[in-house]
Amino acid sequence: MKVGPKVHGNNFRRAKLKLFLDLVDKVAAKTNGPVRVLDIGGTREYWTSMADMWNDREIHFTLINLGAAIEDDNQFSSRPGNACDLSEYADNSFDIVHSNIAFFIDHLGFSRVIGVARGFEGTFEFDTAKPEASSLD
DSSP states (O other), rough: OOHHHHHHHHHHHHHHHHHHHHHHHHHHHHHHOOOEEEETTHHHHHHHHHHHHHHOOOEEEEEEEETTTOESSSSSSEEEOOOOOOOTOOTTSOOOEEEEOOEEEEEETTEEEEEEEEOOOOOOESSSSSGGGGGEE
């Protein structure tokens, strides 16, 4: 059986989502109501493509993207914006913040390589009152 990049990418996404859902379950055990997720740069299609893994949980996703239209429904809110200025959101507006690190290389128009950081860690502290005081380690 030949496994194409789309299948491999989906398997990787599903494995990563399982780790994310473990965190969702921990947060859900401590809160009443839906777990509030902020996804910076995420899409509805990303989440709905794997809804079979999470649709039994109470989760509300806020998706922030450059040039996005404002849309709301029971599970998703879409807002224009970027990670450099989240000042419209008060502290503790979200339980979990999610994003991906990916890059694309186009080699002279002949080939395109997509890279994803599979492992990384760090701490990001965002001060909504004084964004310039925020830190990333």
